[in-house]
Amino acid sequence: MKTRVYILLFLLLAAAPRLCAQCGYLAGKVTDLSGANPLVASLSAKTDQGKLRLGKSDSLGVFKVEMPCQLTELIIECPQFQTQHIPVNINGRPEGTFSISLAMMPLGKQTSDEPYAQSEQKHFELKDSLKAVSIVRRIEVRDALSDQRLGADICLYYTQKQKKDCFALTTDRPRAEIVFTEKDIVAVEVKSVGYQAYNGNLILDKTDEEPRTYIIKLSRQQTINIKGQPIAPQPVAIVRNADALKGAVASGKTLYFPRSDYKLPVQSRTYLDSVAAYILENKDKGLRITGHTDNVGNPSLNVTLSEYRVRVISRYLIGRGVPEGVIAAAGVGSKYPVRPNDSEENRRLNRRVEVQIIDLDSKSN
Incomplete structure (x- = not known):
């Protein structure tokens, strides 16, 4: 069992460079060339940090996926159809939903005397x-x-x-x-x-x-051009000194993550939107964001996993206008559990990120 967990964490961390801030959504429909037949297709993003899987279209060909800010190419893959590579030009920081239509070219099967x-x-x-x-x-x-x-x-x-x-x-x-x-x-x-x-x-x-x-x-080569607000996202600094956060207790909200996962929970966005609005209205307030894991697996890998959970939330908040300078972010791995790691339910409660609203004077404490 532990071996499987190590493998999952290794694969997770190998994919970690693909982590990108999100800038709005891409929505639309995938069909064959006639436009009459919907297709279930996989959508991925090519960024300067590698390839990132975004999601799939449903049985009606409809999709809505998060759009990474660093998206340079949209990749659409569907069995028996030619893979599409669509260049994407993003100007500024877009918000909202951008609609596109995708028609796929069928692939000819191997046969004699026909390309x-x-x-x-x-x-x-x-x-x-x-x-x-x-x-x-x-x-x-x-x-x-x-x-x-x-x-x-x-x-x-x-x-x-x-x-x-x-x-x-x-x-x-x-x-x-x-x-x-x-x-x-x-x-x-x-x-x-x-x-x-x-x-x-x-x-x-x-x-x-x-x-x-x-x-x-x-097929014609499509290009997607997206214009947004001229706001450049800043990288999030991760604090590796876990002792600096010892004793910090979240008074805001605790967000929970599935095992070996650092994707932002969809149900957390409404809360984070309200946090961003509050911070923008209260210039004397800041945030302390602390990531935790259960104790399954390698402790150092757990620290990295917790850091990526923190980074996802921090980048989301920065994307909503929160200044980087008011965020103190750290991943501490399994060092501070809230429950004993003796059952799956308790381990679930330990896989968390605590968001605390603080006075700016106390950010360094």
């Missing part, structure tokens, strides 16, 4: 691969929604010849004709300005000399 996504590649061996053939194939690139022909740069990577061949499609030359002289598995890369790139494979294992045309469809 399909490289992510769908499974083991395949060519037979009689050295036999000379003459296979004539044409390639067109089109907009996935309008079906309009597109100019594009195409590169083919031949497995047998270990050769790369690139060419361009233009408005004057919207279709390319290629003669394949041997059976092969060919990688296909397609790029067009303003569209998501296509990376696929093509299995040529037939000797059919009848020409045919491949249609490769591209």
Whole structure:
């Protein structure tokens, strides 16, 4: 049991750099290209601190997720559909909910004589691969929604010849004709300005000399631009001297966390909003925020876990306008339990963050 707890804490702490302040919400719907069929998709954020999972759309394709302030790219993943990477430009500190619509491109399954996504590649061996053939194939690139022909740069990577061949499609030359002289598995890369790139494979294992045309469809590259208030969040300083907080008792509120978790409890936000409003109205008041854990696991890892719980709450308050300078924040691990760690219920009560409203003169005491 202890080994499992150590593993969970290790994974938790390995993900710790992804912790980011939140700036409003992203909401919308995920569907297929037709817009008629909702999709259950996973949404993640790419930030300068790594990849952060945000949540999923429901069975109706609807989602509402917290938006990290440091979001640079939104990643949408759905089985059997092409993963979308959408650049996000955030100007200032946004608040409220920002709505977007997401349409997903289906992935072609691995098959012969038809391009399909490289992510769908499974083991395949060519037979009689050295036999000379003459296979004539044409390639067109089109907009996935309008079906309009597109100019594009195409590169083919031949497995047998270990050769790369690139060419361009233009408005004057919207279709390319290629003669394949041997059976092969060919990688296909397609790029067009303003569209998501296509990376696929093509299995040529037939000797059919009848020409045919491949249609490769591209989705437009979306960009999300979000404007907010010009307020830059400040990092939260974590106090590592636990003895400095010895004897401090929360008179404000105690917030509880699940085991091995530091995500801000949704039910805590209303209270924290009221705390932020109070501090902004009372310039002589400050906050002492102290994080605690139960005694399960490595004591030093528990201290770090408690620090991240404190940091989540502190950053939320800073995001609501509370000055960093009025917050004294510390994570003390399992050093000060309120109950003996002899049952799951007692351990639950020890996994907590205490928020205390104090006079600013007493912040350093």
